Amino acid sequence: MQKQVKFEQAVRTKYPEQVVIVIARDKKGKANPVTLGWSMFASGTPPMMAIALYKGHYSVKCIRHSKCFTIAFPSADMAAAALFFGSRSGRDTDKFAEFDCKTAPAREIDSALLIDAVANFECTLQSQTVTGDHIIFVGRVVAAHRNTKRKKRLYSLAPGHKLGPAS
Amino acid sequence: MQKQVKFEQAVRTKYPEQVVIVIARDKKGKANPVTLGWSMFASGTPPMMAIALYKGHYSVKCIRHSKCFTIAFPSADMAAAALFFGSRSGRDTDKFAEFDCKTAPAREIDSALLIDAVANFECTLQSQTVTGDHIIFVGRVVAAHRNTKRKKRLYSLAPGHKLGPAS
Numbered sequence: 001m002q003k004q005v006k007f008e009q010a011v012r013t014k015y016p017e018q019v020v021i022v023i024a025r026d027k028k029g030k031a032n033p034v035t036l037g038w039s040m041f042a043s044g045t046p047p048m049m050a051i052a053l054y055k056g057h058y059s060v061k062c063i064r065h066s067k068c069f070t071i072a073f074p075s076a077d078m079a080a081a082a083l084f085f086g087s088r089s090g091r092d093t094d095k096f097a098e099f100d101c102k103t104a105p106a107r108e109i110d111s112a113l114l115i116d117a118v119a120n121f122e123c124t125l126q127s128q129t130v131t132g133d134h135i136i137f138v139g140r141v142v143a144a145h146r147n148t149k150r151k152k153r154l155y156s157l158a159p160g161h162k163l164g165p166a167s
Numbered sequence: 168m169q170k171q172v173k174f175e176q177a178v179r180t181k182y183p184e185q186v187v188i189v190i191a192r193d194k195k196g197k198a199n200p201v202t203l204g205w206s207m208f209a210s211g212t213p214p215m216m217a218i219a220l221y222k223g224h225y226s227v228k229c230i231r232h233s234k235c236f237t238i239a240f241p242s243a244d245m246a247a248a249a250l251f252f253g254s255r256s257g258r259d260t261d262k263f264a265e266f267d268c269k270t271a272p273a274r275e276i277d278s279a280l281l282i283d284a285v286a287n288f289e290c291t292l293q294s295q296t297v298t299g300d301h302i303i304f305v306g307r308v309v310a311a312h313r314n315t316k317r318k319k320r321l322y323s324l325a326p327g328h329k330l331g332p333a334s
Contacts, residue, residue, distance in 0.1 A: 002271065002280055002287060002312040007214040010311035013240055013286040013320065014208075016333050018184070038207040041181075042219045043299025047174040050219065050303060052209040073180055104169065113169055119180040120169060129296050131305050132210025136217060138298050144177035145169040153180065155333075166183050166322075167334040 016155035016166040019082055022051055023112050024062035024069040026090065031103070031112040033095055034059040035086030037156050038134070039071065047141035049121055052134040058090035063137055067125040068109035071139065072117040075151040076165035082154055083161060108143040118153050120145040183322035183333040186249055189218055190279050191229035191236040193257065198270070198279040200262055201226040202253030204323050205301070206238065214308035216288055219301040225257040230304055234292040235276035238306065239284040242318040243332035249321055250328060275310040285320050287312040 020039045025031050038052035049071055053060055063069050074082050084099045096103060102115040106122045113120040123139025152165040187206045192198050205219035216238055220227055230236050241249050251266045263270060269282035273289045280287040290306025319332040 001315045002282055002284070003315050004274060004310060004312050007288075007308055007311045010286045010288060010313045011208070013313055013318075014185075015320075016183070018181075038209065040205040040207045040217070040219055041178070042205065042303055043301045046299050048298045048301075050207070050217070050298065052207055052217065107171060115169055117169070119177045121174075121177060126298065127296055129294055129303075129305065131215045131217065131293065132213050132307075134210045134215075136209055136296075136303065136305070138296065138303070140299075141174055143171060144174045145171050146177045146180055148168045148170050153182075 012159060016157050019074060019154045019156055019163065020051065021072045021074050021082060021085055021114060022059060022069050023072065024059055025066045025110060026062045027065045030090070030094055031096055032059060032062050032090035033085040035082045042138055048126060048138055049123060049141060050136055050138045052131065052136050054134055060135060062090065063125060066110060068111055069123050069139060070106055070111045070113060071121045071123060072114040073119045074114065074154040075116055075118050075147070076154050078116060078154055079163040082163055086161070106143070113145060118147055118151045179326060183324050186241060186321045186323055186330065187218065188239045188241050188249060188252055188281060189226060189236050190239065191226055192233045192277060193229045194232045197257070197261055198263055199226060199229050199257035200252040202249045209305055215293060215305055216290060216308060217303055217305045219298065219303050221301055227302060229257065230292060233277060235278055236290050236306060237273055237278045237280060238288045238290060239281040240286045241281065241321040242283055242285050242314070243321050245283060245321055246330040249330055253328070273310070280312060285314055285318045
């Protein structure tokens with residue numbers, strides 16, 4: 001049976017929710033990673049993906065500047081990196097300098113890949129739409145990579161940034 | 168270590184992926200449910216959600232006609248309904264007439280709720296953006312409901328529409 005509740009209470013049924021790490025360079029060339037829960041695929045042919053990013057995030061400036069970004073699926077053992085990248089701001093932190101997380105240059109865009117991630121998708125900025133307090137950035141996937149080892153994705157499992165594998 | 172692969176191969180790392188059922192009425196008033204894997208939250212204040220819908224789906228016409236839709240989180244025991252709603256077209260099928268799935272009228276929009284779902288979000292159409300072979304519909308959540316029982320969400324667990332709980 002359904003009971004009408006506040007939006008926030010209904011949102012609490014969303015778990016587990018997949019986590020992605022989005023990487024874009026700022027105007028000084030610093031690659032800035034941010035952890036997000038709101039992402040989805042958006043097209044098969046051509047391949048596209050979408051993320052919803054809070055308006056106040058530094059990554060908004062980075063994506064608008066560089067017009068490209070990587071979407072990485074962190075592996076279940078990358079919870080500490082995901083928490084760090086999601087709790088600091090690139091405005092005053094060089095996150096990749098402060099947290100040890102192996103990266104490699106992207107192939108087709110000026111961004112970075114996460115070497116230990118489950119997969120990485122290199123995206124060129126296709127469109128942006130303001131949605132309330134967030135902005136939906138749609139990226140066209142121009143290169144894709146997956147880990148040579150079989151790894152589990154990282155999920156948000158409960159409120160309070162409890163992260164881990166879904167099963 | 169990362170290896171560059173085709174998009175389709177990298178996509179296969181996405182599981183488990185959450186499933187939603189979207190309901191919108193066509194111009195004859197028939198409530199048409201469709202099962203989707205591509206959805207996300209898109210704003211906190213005001214609350215918004217986004218779905219990516221294949222251009223050819225009948226639901227595109229329904230949402231454009233009625234300008235509102237329900238996003239339901241099916242429960243883990245609704246796999247059969249999700250498969251049925253995802254494999255038939257509303258063009259030639261009255262899915263709710265052919266598959267026994269309890270519904271109730273939505274409160275704030277002219278749509279239906281799924282009584283056994285984990286949660287239901289009533290949305291008014293906020294924006295639409297064409298993304299390749301899909302369209303992103305953004306809905307403003309005007310009412311939310313959750314099941315009075317604690318239930319697990321339904322996920323896509325592997326290619327070939329293998330559906331079940333994530334854990």
